[in-house]
Amino acid sequence: xxxxxxxxxxxxxxxxxxxxxxxxxxxxxxxxxxxxxxxxxxxxxxxxxxxxxxxxxxxxxxxxxxxxxxxxxxxxxxxxxxxxxxxxxxxxxxxxxxxxxxxxxxxxxxxxxxxxxxxxxxxxxxxxxxxxxxxxxxxxxxxxxxxxxxxxxxxxxxxxxxxxxxxxxxxxxxxxxxxxxxxxxxxxxxxxxxxxxxxxxxxxxxxxxxxxxxxxxxxxxxxxxxxxxxxxxxxxxxxxxxxxxxxxxxxxxxxxxxxxxxxxxxxxxxxxxxxxxxxxxxxxxxxxxxxxxxxxxxxxxxxxxxxxxxxxxxxxxxxxxxxxxxxxxxxxxxxxxxxxxxxxxxxxxxxxxxxxxxxxxxxxxxxxxxxxxxxxxxxxxxxxxxxxxxxxxxxxxxxxxxxxxxxxxxxxxxxxxxxxxxxxxxxxxxxxxxxxxxxxxxxxxxxxxxxxxxxxxxxxxxxxxxxxxxxxx
Amino acid sequence: xxxxxxxxxxxxxxxxxxxxxxxxxxxxxxxxxxxxxxxxxxxxxxxxxxxxxxxxxxxxxxxxxxxxxxxxxxxxxxxxxxxxxxxxxxxxxxxxxxxxxxxxxxxxxxxxxxxxxxxxxxxxxxxxxxxxxxxxxxxxxxxxxxxxxxxxxxxxxxxxxxxxxxxxxxxxxxxxxxxxxxxxxxxxxxxxxxxxxxxxxxxxxxxxxxxxxxxxxxxxxxxxxxxxxxxxxxxxxxxxxxxxxxxxxxxxxxxxxxxxxxxxxxxxxxxxxxxxxxxxxxxxxxxxxxxxxxxxxxxxxxxxxxxxxxxxxxxxxxxxxxxxxxxxxxxxxxxxxxxxxxxxxxxxxxxxxxxxxxxxxxxxxxxxxxxxxxxxxxxxxxxxxxxxxxxxxxxxxxxxxxxxxxxxxxxxxxxxxxxxxxxxxxxxxxxxxxxxxxxxxxxxxxxxxxxxxxxxxxxxxxxxxxxxxxxxx
Numbered sequence: 001x002x003x004x005x006x007x008x009x010x011x012x013x014x015x016x017x018x019x020x021x022x023x024x025x026x027x028x029x030x031x032x033x034x035x036x037x038x039x040x041x042x043x044x045x046x047x048x049x050x051x052x053x054x055x056x057x058x059x060x061x062x063x064x065x066x067x068x069x070x071x072x073x074x075x076x077x078x079x080x081x082x083x084x085x086x087x088x089x090x091x092x093x094x095x096x097x098x099x100x101x102x103x104x105x106x107x108x109x110x111x112x113x114x115x116x117x118x119x120x121x122x123x124x125x126x127x128x129x130x131x132x133x134x135x136x137x138x139x140x141x142x143x144x145x146x147x148x149x150x151x152x153x154x155x156x157x158x159x160x161x162x163x164x165x166x167x168x169x170x171x172x173x174x175x176x177x178x179x180x181x182x183x184x185x186x187x188x189x190x191x192x193x194x195x196x197x198x199x200x201x202x203x204x205x206x207x208x209x210x211x212x213x214x215x216x217x218x219x220x221x222x223x224x225x226x227x228x229x230x231x232x233x234x235x236x237x238x239x240x241x242x243x244x245x246x247x248x249x250x251x252x253x254x255x256x257x258x259x260x261x262x263x264x265x266x267x268x269x270x271x272x273x274x275x276x277x278x279x280x281x282x283x284x285x286x287x288x289x290x291x292x293x294x295x296x297x298x299x300x301x302x303x304x305x306x307x308x309x310x311x312x313x314x315x316x317x318x319x320x321x322x323x324x325x326x327x328x329x330x331x332x333x334x335x336x337x338x339x340x341x342x343x344x345x346x347x348x349x350x351x352x353x354x355x356x357x358x359x360x361x362x363x364x365x366x367x368x369x370x371x372x373x374x375x376x377x378x379x380x381x382x383x384x385x386x387x388x389x390x391x392x393x394x395x396x397x398x399x400x401x402x403x404x405x406x407x408x409x410x411x412x413x414x415x416x417x418x419x420x421x422x423x424x425x426x427x428x429x430x431x432x433x434x435x436x437x438x439x440x441x442x443x444x445x446x447x448x449x450x451x452x453x454x455x456x457x458x459x460x461x462x463x464x465x466x467x468x469x470x471x472x473x
Numbered sequence: 474x475x476x477x478x479x480x481x482x483x484x485x486x487x488x489x490x491x492x493x494x495x496x497x498x499x500x501x502x503x504x505x506x507x508x509x510x511x512x513x514x515x516x517x518x519x520x521x522x523x524x525x526x527x528x529x530x531x532x533x534x535x536x537x538x539x540x541x542x543x544x545x546x547x548x549x550x551x552x553x554x555x556x557x558x559x560x561x562x563x564x565x566x567x568x569x570x571x572x573x574x575x576x577x578x579x580x581x582x583x584x585x586x587x588x589x590x591x592x593x594x595x596x597x598x599x600x601x602x603x604x605x606x607x608x609x610x611x612x613x614x615x616x617x618x619x620x621x622x623x624x625x626x627x628x629x630x631x632x633x634x635x636x637x638x639x640x641x642x643x644x645x646x647x648x649x650x651x652x653x654x655x656x657x658x659x660x661x662x663x664x665x666x667x668x669x670x671x672x673x674x675x676x677x678x679x680x681x682x683x684x685x686x687x688x689x690x691x692x693x694x695x696x697x698x699x700x701x702x703x704x705x706x707x708x709x710x711x712x713x714x715x716x717x718x719x720x721x722x723x724x725x726x727x728x729x730x731x732x733x734x735x736x737x738x739x740x741x742x743x744x745x746x747x748x749x750x751x752x753x754x755x756x757x758x759x760x761x762x763x764x765x766x767x768x769x770x771x772x773x774x775x776x777x778x779x780x781x782x783x784x785x786x787x788x789x790x791x792x793x794x795x796x797x798x799x800x801x802x803x804x805x806x807x808x809x810x811x812x813x814x815x816x817x818x819x820x821x822x823x824x825x826x827x828x829x830x831x832x833x834x835x836x837x838x839x840x841x842x843x844x845x846x847x848x849x850x851x852x853x854x855x856x857x858x859x860x861x862x863x864x865x866x867x868x869x870x871x872x873x874x875x876x877x878x879x880x881x882x883x884x885x886x887x888x889x890x891x892x893x894x895x896x897x898x899x900x901x902x903x904x905x906x907x908x909x910x911x912x913x914x915x916x917x918x919x920x921x922x923x924x925x926x927x928x929x930x931x932x933x934x935x936x937x938x939x940x941x942x943x944x945x946x
Contacts, residue, residue, distance in 0.1 A: 005925055011882050050703070054581070054700060054704060054707070055581050055707065056579075057577075057582075057584055057700070058584070060759075064582070066583070068580075089749075104530075107528075107541075108528050108530065109530075109538070110530030110531055110538070110757070111531070113897065163769050184544070191793070196672065197900075197902045197903070199673055199755075199756070199897035199898050199900065200673070202671055223900040223901075227527060227530070227901075230523070230527045231527060231528075234527070250501075284700070379474070423672075424586065425671055427700070428696075428700075429696050430904045
C-alpha cells in the first residue's frame, strides 16, 4: 500500500528490460567454481557470525544493543575491506520487554514459561482459560463469550524442510490476539509457533486490528502448552495469572548498515544481498539472523578478494528491525525506489544456516532465463536443486521485490529452524560451521555470477506485485 | 557416619543369612513372564507419572508443593488399591530459591542464563571472571589469588549410557564452591553438569566445607558457558554481575509416603522399591523422579492385581527430599534399621525413564546367587543384560544398602538423562511411554520374583559398607 505512489513514479521514469538475452561467460563460470571451492574452506562467515552473536549478543530493535550492533556492522564491513560503508536511517516505534510471568492458580499451582509477543501491551490478568484447537475456532467464538477470560490457542505447528508450517503458526500469532479481543478475552495465550519441546517460548511480532483495545498476549513454550492443555482436561475451570510488563515506548531511529564491493565496469549497477542486523531479545540471534549477516558479508568479501571485481557492484545490506515489521526493508525500498532498475537482482538470507538445498528466482525477464539456468547449474555441485516456483524473496527484500526487483532465493533446509526461531535457544552453538560455509559458497556463486552477467535479470517496476512472504520471518 | 551406632546395634540383634540356597520356582517364573507381558501393555506407570507431573508439577522439598505431593502420593496409593498406606516424617533444613540473574557488564553487555545451586546463599557480586578448565586447576589456585573475583569452572561433562560423566560433573558442583572460597573468590560459577545445549541451566545441591563462609554459587547453561568463555577469550578482564536471592530458611518436616501390597505367606518380609517424591523446582520432575514413582507404584499395583499375592510384602516408598541430601533415604534407614534383615532386597528407580538395559545386585549372600541368576534370565526378554559389578544401589536406598541390605539395580539407559536432569526441561513430554512400560515390566519381574523367592538374598548388617552413589543423584 505505502509503495503505490513510488511504483507509479518508477513506471514512468525507467526503461524496459534490454532486448539482448543475458549472458554468463565461461570465464565467469570458471571463476565462480573457484570461488565455490574457496568459500567451502573459508571461515569468514563463521567468524562474522561468532563476532556478532558474542560481542553484541541479543539486539532487540531499539534497545541499547541496537546501537552497538550498528557500530559493530560498520566496523566489520571496514575490517573486511569493503570499498564503501555507510548507514541509512530507519525510524520505527520502539517496543520494550521488561518482565513476563505466568502461574496456574488453585490446587495445581505452578509457574508456566511464556514470553510476551512483540507489540503486546503490559497487564496482569487472572482468568479462566478457554482452549481452542486452532485460529478458526477462536475466530468463531461469539462476541462476549470470553468476557474476562483468557483465550488459549493450542495449535501445534508442523515441522517441514521449507518451513511451511510457520504459515499457520505465524497467523496464530498475528491474528489470534484480535480474534480473542472480539470474543471479549482479557488476555491471549498461544502455544509457541515452534517445533521443539524445550522450555523456551517463541516470541515474534503480533498486531491488533484497528479499533480494538490491545490485550496482554504471549506464547507458552511447547511443554507448557502441553501442561496447560492437560490441566484444562482435568479441570475446565483452571485459572491462570498472566503478568506482562512490556509495551511501546516512543520512537527510535536505527540504521540500515551498507557495505559495497565496487563493480569493475558497471559500478552503478547493483547486486544486493544481505541479512538483518536486529534480533529478538532472548537469544543471541545466531540463526536469526547473524547467520544471514555472516553469509552475505563473507560472500561479498570473498568476491572482493578476487584479482578482478565483477562488473557490477555487490551491495550488502544489514537491515534494521526486520523482526517488528520489515522496517529496514521498507526504508530501503523507499530510499532506493528510484534506483530499482539499477538493482540487477536482490536476495536476503534470513532462514538460518541449514544447508541450502534449493534455488529459485523471480521477477525474471524472459531473456534472462538462460542466465538463471547457468547460475542454477553452478550451484548444483553444492547439492542445490533448481526448484522453479518454490521460492520467494525473503523478508527485507520483499518490499523491493514487490516493487519489481528481480530476486534470487537460496533456500536453507529449515527442518530444525523452528526449534530455535525467536527463542533463547537461538545461539551460536546451533550453527554447523560446515553448513554455514556451504551457505557462503552458494551466495558467493550466485552473487558473483549475477554481478558478472552481461545483461540484467528483469528488475522493473512493471514486475511490481510479485508475491512476498509475511512479516516477522 | 551417622549410621555407625545403628549398624552396631544391628550387628548384635540380627541372625546371619539362612543356610538353604534360595529358590525361585518354575511357577513363579511363569507368573513373572505373564506379568512382564501385562506390564508392557499397561499404562499405569504413564498415568501415575502424568498425574504427579501435571497435578503437582514442580515440588521442591519444603515448598508449598511438597505438602501437595505428599497428599497426592497417599491418595494415589489408595486409588491404586494398595493394602496399607502411611507416612513417616522426614525433617530437613529448607532451602528457597527466589530469583537469579546474571549480566555481562561493559561493552558486551548481555544477560546470561544461570541457576543458583541448591544450598547457595543470596548475594549480588560484580567482579572479573577467572576461568578454570576443571576442578583441579581451581583447587590449585593460590589463597587470595581470586580476591573479589568470580571463579568459573568451564568443565563440560561427557555423555554416557551409564551416566558416569556425572561423577566429575557433580564434583564440580559439590566441591567447586569451597575451592573458590579458599582462593578468595566472591562468587562461583560453573558450566552446568549437563550434556545438552539448551538455555536451561542445571541446578543441584552443593555444599560448603566447614569453616568457610558460603558465597553465591550458580550454574550457567551450556550455551551461556560457551558465551562467557568466548567473551573471556576476547577480553580476560570481562566482568559479570551475579545476583542470587535464595538461601536456607528454617526447617521443614515432609513425609516418606509408603504403600504396601501385603505378602500372602510371609507378610513381615519386605521387597522395597521406590522413587523420590521431591524434585528440583524449574521442571516438573518427570524423569527425576516422577518416573521412579510411576514405575514402582505401577509394578507393585500390577503384582497386587495378581490372583495371589507373592509370599513377601511389596513396599513402595515415595522418598522425601532426595535432592538435597537423601533425607528421605537416611530417615528410612534410621526408622527401619532394626528391621533391615526383614527387607529381602531393596531397589530404587532414580535414573529416568530410558529403557532398562542392565541388571545387577549387591550385598548378595552366596546361597542366593542362583536366584539372582534366575531373575536376570527372566529380565533378558526385555533386552536387559546381567552385568555383575556394574550396578549400585540408587540414591535413597543407598543408606540402607550401606547398612547391609541386599540391593537390586535395574540400569536405565542414561544417554539422554543429563540433557534434562535438574533443568526446566525435565517435563513429561521427554518420557517415551513405551520405554516407561518396559521399565515397569522390569521392576514388576524383579519385584515379583524377589517377593516370591523361597529364601532371602543376604540382607544383613554384616554386609554394611557396600558402595553407594553420591548425593543429589
